[in-house]
Structures are given as C-alpha cells and as structure tokens.
Amino acid sequence: MAALRLYVIGGGAAGFFGAITAAQTHPTATVTILEKNRTVLNKVRISGGGRCNVTHACFDNRQLVRHYPRGEKPLKSLLTQFSASDTVDWFNRQGVALKTEADGRMFPTTNTSETIIDCFLDAADQLGIDIRTSCGVESITPNADGSWQIKLLTGESLTADRVLIATGGYPQRGSYDWIPEQADELITPVPSLFTLNAPASYLLPLAGVSVPMAAVSVVGTKQEQRGPLLLTHWGFSGPAVLRLSAWAARDLAQVDYQFTLRVNWVPDQNEAQLRATVQTFRQQNGRKQIFTQNPFGLPSRLWQALATEAGIVDEQRWADLPAKPVNRLIESLTNSRFAITGKSTFKDEFVTCGGIDPATLNLQTLESRNQPGLFFAGEVLNIDGITGGFNFQNAWTTGYIAGKNLGV
Structure with a gap:
C-alpha cells in the first residue's frame, strides 16, 4: 500500500506542530509543509520581543479558556486533548526548558525565539518532513477518489491524501476564497490586538x-x-x-x-x-x-x-x-x-478575529464535517486570545489534534 501523502499548508507555529505530530503519529506517511514566504516560523521569530512567549502558566483549562475572546467553548473540548501542561512537557522532552515570568508568561530559558525555531527545524529534519518555501497555494480541489489536488501559484500541481490548513488569519474576507467552503459561512475577519x-x-x-x-x-x-x-x-x-x-x-x-x-x-x-x-x-x-x-x-x-x-x-x-x-x-x-x-x-503580532468556524469541524479531530480529508489548525480558525502566550497555546493544541488525526 502506498504511503499516505500528508500536506500542511502554512509553515508557522500551528503548521509545524501539526506536521511534527503527524510525522510522529504516522511514521509511514510522507509529510510536506508548503509555506508561501521564503522563510518559515516568522511569527515565532518576532513574538515576545524576539523571545517567543510559548504559552501561559495557567494549567486549569477552565481558567485558561477565559483568556480567549473568541473560541472559549470549542477550546474547552480541545484542551482536554492537549493542554498548557502538555505544551510544557512536550518542549521539555525536546530539551527546551521553559521559565515562568511574574505575569504568567512562559519563555524559553535562553530568552530567544531561535531556540523554539531550532527545536522545530531539528524535529522536522529528524522526522524527514519536507519543507518547501515560496510555495503559495492557489486552490485546493477534491478528487473523485477522496484525494485532494493542490495547485500552487507557480502552476505546479500536487496530489494529497489529507490536507491540513494552518495558514494563520487573514485580514480580509476575500483572502479565504481559495479554501473549500465549509458547512457554514466564513466568519468575517476583523483585526484584534x-x-x-x-x-x-x-x-x-x-x-x-x-x-x-x-x-x-x-x-x-x-x-x-x-x-x-x-x-x-x-x-x-x-x-x-x-x-x-x-x-x-x-x-x-x-x-x-x-x-x-x-x-x-x-x-x-x-x-x-x-x-x-x-x-x-x-x-x-x-x-x-x-x-x-x-x-x-x-x-x-x-x-x-x-x-x-x-x-x-x-x-x-x-x-x-x-x-x-x-x-x-x-x-x-x-x-x-x-x-x-x-x-x-501592536508591534508585528497581528491577530485576526474571525475565520473558519470551529462548529463546522469535528472537534475531536479538527477535520471538516463536509470536506473529509481537510483539517484546520491555528489562527485560521475563529479562535483568538489576548496577549500572554494564549494564541501560541491555541496553535499547539489545534496543531497537535489535527496532526494526530491527519493520517487516520
């Protein structure tokens, strides 16, 4: 049987976490990250003043979800699968120690986001994940056999068995047009933070x-x-x-x-x-x-x-x-x-309110209810938090859940 072809669109926090989790959970699959920019993990690099505010030291999920203006209800379910405690444990297993500051924000003890970036790039390399930059996606269309056709802006066409969309939020409604329609209408994006x-x-x-x-x-x-x-x-x-x-x-x-x-x-x-x-x-x-x-x-x-x-x-x-x-x-x-x-x-930490409605997804897997084989994670969802590491926690939680189920 041919290896599953798993594609992750978006080389940011949620995309990398989803790709790494997919490769760890489904070792026989091929995992490819498509990033439209020339470099990956750009938001990770600049966040927290270049230190990367990885998460927040709030380990009670009922308290944690109160820091999200949008997404509190779905997050209550999602965090049972991957919480802030799980985030700390995951980075510790990768050899990245985190510290907690007086206001609850958690950073790598090295005080540099490059530690987080190196962690992800090393993990991707060890797992054989293919990272392709300057690969903007023009369209995604379903094939009759259940696979997906990904057309790049370069004209190249790729065939995927499963697709995870983790592109982050877009400031304008039209920017989502390349994404196949969900069961409910897109929630109009507006700026936050x-x-x-x-x-x-x-x-x-x-x-x-x-x-x-x-x-x-x-x-x-x-x-x-x-x-x-x-x-x-x-x-x-x-x-x-x-x-x-x-x-x-x-x-x-x-x-x-x-x-x-x-x-x-x-x-x-x-x-x-x-x-x-x-x-x-x-x-x-x-x-x-x-x-x-x-x-x-x-x-x-x-x-x-x-x-x-x-x-x-x-x-x-x-x-x-x-x-x-x-x-x-x-x-x-x-x-x-x-x-x-x-x-x-605010600095370069732009966050979007709006996007894909989590109600259109299976909250156990983050797979689209009406587009089987299509998954979502990160800020492309209508889930956003205040400053303090909450948006990255959303990226880790949703990236993990989608990645784990991407090859099922």
Missing part, C-alpha cells in the same frame, strides 16, 4: 510613561478592561488597551475605530474614597505644591498633566486648592476622555 490612535490627546508628549493599573473602556458600551497602560507618541498601548481591542474587536470595527476612550487612572478607589484621600492629603500637606506631591502614586509627568487639565497651575499649594478644581481633578483621575481616530498594529 491593536493599539489606539489619539492624535489630539494632550498626553502625547508623555510617550513612554506607563501606569501599572488603569481601567479603559469604550464610551457607550460595556467594554472595559484593566491592566498596565502605556502612553505612546500616537496614543495608547499596553496590556489594558490590547485586551480591550481583543474583547471589543467587532464593536470597534463597526464604528471604524472612531470612538471615545474613557480612562480611569485610579480604578481601585471609588469617588468617595478619592475625595477622602484628597481631603486627608490636603490637611497633612497643605503647604506643599500640588505638582510635586500627589497622593496616588502616579508618574509625576502624568500627574502634572492631569492636574493642568483640571485647571491647577504650577506652584499652587494643596491648602489653596478651591472646591471646583478638586472636582475637576477627581474627574481627570476617574473619567479622562480621549477621541480615538484609528488603530495601529
């Missing part, structure tokens, strides 16, 4: 200033997130903004990224507590200048900007602060508002 542009913000001169905890929300919606916030020369970034962009991805796309952002710089205190803090501070520090003494631990430049916005002038003392500026200061601290007029990609 992006920063916010606020060109009229009075805080632009403070680029680089960050606060460890702020609450950011989209005015007129229930979308709110908390976390570190970073001021940039174009607007706002940091984990709080990235989480907001992920959870509110479709809401923000609908308004073409034109909305009002509300920032609460001291979210751990309500208005009554803030007023009490200010009153106590005034009594104890009345002769001190407001610009140089703040009771909330905010960065000095940010504090001065917020105070100025509240109408407080340089050299004004706490004891001399009238009631109206106090009210405006409380407003600045809890209800700063900024006009957002667009978005920017």
Whole structure:
C-alpha cells in the first residue's frame, strides 16, 4: 500500500506542530509543509520581543479558556486533548526548558525565539518532513477518489491524501476564497490586538510613561478592561488597551475605530474614597505644591498633566486648592476622555478575529464535517486570545489534534 501523502499548508507555529505530530503519529506517511514566504516560523521569530512567549502558566483549562475572546467553548473540548501542561512537557522532552515570568508568561530559558525555531527545524529534519518555501497555494480541489489536488501559484500541481490548513488569519474576507467552503459561512475577519490612535490627546508628549493599573473602556458600551497602560507618541498601548481591542474587536470595527476612550487612572478607589484621600492629603500637606506631591502614586509627568487639565497651575499649594478644581481633578483621575481616530498594529503580532468556524469541524479531530480529508489548525480558525502566550497555546493544541488525526 502506498504511503499516505500528508500536506500542511502554512509553515508557522500551528503548521509545524501539526506536521511534527503527524510525522510522529504516522511514521509511514510522507509529510510536506508548503509555506508561501521564503522563510518559515516568522511569527515565532518576532513574538515576545524576539523571545517567543510559548504559552501561559495557567494549567486549569477552565481558567485558561477565559483568556480567549473568541473560541472559549470549542477550546474547552480541545484542551482536554492537549493542554498548557502538555505544551510544557512536550518542549521539555525536546530539551527546551521553559521559565515562568511574574505575569504568567512562559519563555524559553535562553530568552530567544531561535531556540523554539531550532527545536522545530531539528524535529522536522529528524522526522524527514519536507519543507518547501515560496510555495503559495492557489486552490485546493477534491478528487473523485477522496484525494485532494493542490495547485500552487507557480502552476505546479500536487496530489494529497489529507490536507491540513494552518495558514494563520487573514485580514480580509476575500483572502479565504481559495479554501473549500465549509458547512457554514466564513466568519468575517476583523483585526484584534491593536493599539489606539489619539492624535489630539494632550498626553502625547508623555510617550513612554506607563501606569501599572488603569481601567479603559469604550464610551457607550460595556467594554472595559484593566491592566498596565502605556502612553505612546500616537496614543495608547499596553496590556489594558490590547485586551480591550481583543474583547471589543467587532464593536470597534463597526464604528471604524472612531470612538471615545474613557480612562480611569485610579480604578481601585471609588469617588468617595478619592475625595477622602484628597481631603486627608490636603490637611497633612497643605503647604506643599500640588505638582510635586500627589497622593496616588502616579508618574509625576502624568500627574502634572492631569492636574493642568483640571485647571491647577504650577506652584499652587494643596491648602489653596478651591472646591471646583478638586472636582475637576477627581474627574481627570476617574473619567479622562480621549477621541480615538484609528488603530495601529501592536508591534508585528497581528491577530485576526474571525475565520473558519470551529462548529463546522469535528472537534475531536479538527477535520471538516463536509470536506473529509481537510483539517484546520491555528489562527485560521475563529479562535483568538489576548496577549500572554494564549494564541501560541491555541496553535499547539489545534496543531497537535489535527496532526494526530491527519493520517487516520
């Protein structure tokens, strides 16, 4: 009997993990990776600032799935087959030790993504996986005998017994047209994980200033997130903004990224507590200048900007602060508002919300329900997480499941 011909389209994280798992599970099959770019694992190389945030130290699947704006329900099932713990164990078996940072992100102890890339390339080499670059796919069509015809952009035609599509997400709906239709309509893709542009913000001169905890929300919606916030020369970034962009991805796309952002710089205190803090501070520090003494631990430049916005002038003392500026200061601290007029990609870590609906697949195998022999893994699915290693965990989990079943 001829060896099964297994093709993986996409030489990224999910594609490599799927190909390696397929080759390990089905040693008599031939496994080929087709990558449209000249190099493979490009997103792995740049992720985490070049360190590769492999996964997150969240080993309770019920907690882990809460970090995915899209895909929580299917992931509950998928993670029972390959979890974050399995990811750590897999890399340990490959000789790649991982470390956990204070925020839960996990990286190779070498602090370089090249360790992960070398791991995959070495494994592929040992397993005899054929890696073909500059091989963009034009179309995939089923043959009468159950095999698949893969036509490359070069004009070359390949015959596959099984195909795993792991191309990552596409920003535009038309980019999915080469993929055979599934039972349900494609979920329209929109961007996720992006920063916010606020060109009229009075805080632009403070680029680089960050606060460890702020609450950011989209005015007129229930979308709110908390976390570190970073001021940039174009607007706002940091984990709080990235989480907001992920959870509110479709809401923000609908308004073409034109909305009002509300920032609460001291979210751990309500208005009554803030007023009490200010009153106590005034009594104890009345002769001190407001610009140089703040009771909330905010960065000095940010504090001065917020105070100025509240109408407080340089050299004004706490004891001399009238009631109206106090009210405006409380407003600045809890209800700063900024006009957002667009978005920017967060570094190079673009993530797509949308794609192939997991409901069209067998969640035990990730095989298409109406296109037997066609499998999916990674970001091409409508599963996406916030930053922190969650999107790579999706790649490992779905790549493993699809790869394991690719030769069945």
